[in-house]
Amino acid sequence: MKKVLLSLLIFSFFLCGCQKTTPLSSKEFCLDTIVQITLYDSSSKNILNNCFDLCKKYELVFSSNNKKSELYQLNHSLHKLENQTISKELYQVIKQGLYYSELSNGAFDITIGSISSLWDFKNNTIPQDNLIKEHLQDVSYKNIVLEKNHLRFLNEQTMIDLGAIAKGYIADQIKDYLLKKNVSSALINLGGNILCVGQKQQQPFLIGVTNPQETNDSILSLNINDLSVVTSGTYQRYIETDSKKYHHILDPSTGYSYENGLSAVTIISKSSIQGDALSTVCFSLGKEKGMKLLNSLKDVSGCFIDENNQITYSKHFKKFLAN
Template sequence: MRRNFIWLSLFFLALVIGVGIWRSADNREASQAEFLMGTYMEIRAFGRRAPTAVERCFVRLQEIEDRMTANSLDSEIATINQKAGQEAVTVSEDTFFVIEKALRYAELTGGKFDPTIQPVVKLWQIGTDEARVPAPAEIEAKLPLVDYRAVELDATQKTVYLPQAGMGLDLGGIAKGYAADEAGAILKAHGVKKALINLGGNIYVLGTNPNNESWKIGIQDPEEERNQYIAILAVQDATLVTSGPYERFLEVDDQVYHHILDPATGYPADTGLLSVTIVTTKSIDADALSTSVFALGREAGLELINSLAEVEAVIIDDEYRVFATAGIRQQLTITDPKYTLMP
């Protein structure tokens, strides 16, 4: 058995193309990188107050991880899961907001995005040294615990209650998006007008690059290991999040099992897609939507995206066809002839 998991930041190439050296007293560059929320994170910002802003961003990112990680017994999410079937848990404004947002996307997608998938995620453990293929009976036993409609929220008291023992929340499909938005807000509050935030492939850009041009972000080739991109997106003041089966996976007996699980079956979603990139203004939305569209499939996914304001998508299927929504097509350049941009 071979286990493979490489962080999204290595697969989704946040490629800043053609950025020269750009420094002055008022426009110095500050950058910082750390491993947080299970992935490699880097922020590059430009401006007089950029060093202070970037430092404060990472303090905030650590705070969000401490509250929302499912990998610590002390986090708010862990406490909610431990108290399932027992009592409601009071949480921070941060955690309540993200859970509330996750449940909205669960409803919007008919449960294809479901933050209560944690009991099944815990079975597979994809992305850890304990990754394995669960027995069908194990999955069947956990599926009744996956139901976003059962989560009880009290907006006044800021409490969260899971009514059945064994239920659990996993915010892995949305928390990094929230973190990127919070980092962006801190940079803006410090007067930073040019920045690139890369939270393990959750990309958030402010303004233009140091050459006063659009930031150029490469979309990773889903069939190559690293640093190979099939297209470039030129963006300003936007966020991009990509989901795909290549991000984290488990290979057993030549069968590949990726980490995007279908809440209805408990198995990896099989929709014929290789990659989904969402472009919008809020990273929390892009994060949830990239997973949602991958789980929905191309037709239902595009229908969802086209129903939403100021949201664009680039979808790659297993026939190497690229489908881009109307609002992003002019900013997309295909760089690999193996892939075809569909009309």
């Protein structure tokens, strides 16, 4: 349901700043996007490779499209109305997804899967309206019963889509791994989910937020120390036909793209899973309700970019702006 970039030329963030030493960096296509990981205080290719191995491992847990993944098999099980044992990782992410679904009162809903699976943004295919309406009744986070390491559905047609939260969890796991390996300066970029490990050579990381109307440029720059920066935007995946644009942030009540005047929401937070979820939650709630939610949360900041490229900041966001 969210922010996947399929081109090497388009990123949700642009990384800038002079480098005093040559970093160790690599990028691969996985998690249905371009993943780039850069180590600034380690020359271990083994550590770097292990980070990508983690991406591949978790793709086989959280992907809703890979038939070999745990989530895919859960969604397509013949025993969905019965308790099914799930992995610790899948349990943790679904639990967080249900929390944010409830927090937004369903404006964000991880059971959008029966609708999001109808949309084919890669092949510019818009689903038939009758199919969308048919599956709207299957979308409700209240159809999920989660207990310890077990899950059961209350509706056989309900499907879970973790595209709006799983990459944040994966980024956090990569950071934890790097810290255990004594890497204290690194940049994790999971196709627009940015997680900074420590500082960049004793200076803040300089992160540029994409201009929604000029995606090869940034609209503002941020000084970031040991924090996550995640954006949900209408420019990341969309279909344009007959002068109408359908983006990938879907309204669970209609099955179509949200139309609330927003182009993007950027969240700065300590954990990437929180930023990942909140970027979609706040977009889904719209600027007024989303801003109210952000300002009620501790240690979280955000900005809203509307269709006219006007930027609105939460209470503490401006302290991150680079001069």
